[in-house]
Amino acid sequence: MHPSIANISHNYFQHFKVQPIELSSWHFCDNEIDANECADLVMKGIKVATSPSLWWHQASNEPLPRVGDLNIVTNWVGEAQCIIETTNVSIIPFNEITEEYAELEGEGDKSLAYWKRVHWDYYHRELEGSTFTPSEKMPIICETFKVVFKNT
Helix, strand or coil: CCCHHHHHHHHHHHHHCCCCCCEEEEECCCCHHHHHHHHHHHHCCCCEEEEEEEHHHHHCCCEEEEEEEEEEEEEECCCCEEEEEEEEEEEEEEEEEECCHHHHHCCCCCCHHHHHHHHHHHHHHHCCCCCCCCCCCCEEEEEEEEEEEECC
């Protein structure tokens, strides 16, 4: 774990004068370029949503996000960038994602067409080796968040 994880966590709990808890830390995407770009978009307030598949959570035995969750967003090499708080979670079939939601993701040209193209490819990689195969009706976890703390 990168030392910046403990540092941002300590600073957050000191700043808000609340009892420390252990926070999960992770990066977006499955490659360095996209992970770093997404972290930068979050830091700029452009990216305020993320969309893993429900099937990935099931295949990985990962808990579903909940409103109020705090997470540390890192870049690809694990350096803490900020702490986000989950503000909404809904599960929507891939083929029912809206233009408005795609814009919240903040990636590329922010269009639904772009979102579908890059996420479709991503879900194939995400689910590789699992018992799941991406489909138009696969359940997508649509999580919105806000940045609640940045290291200064």
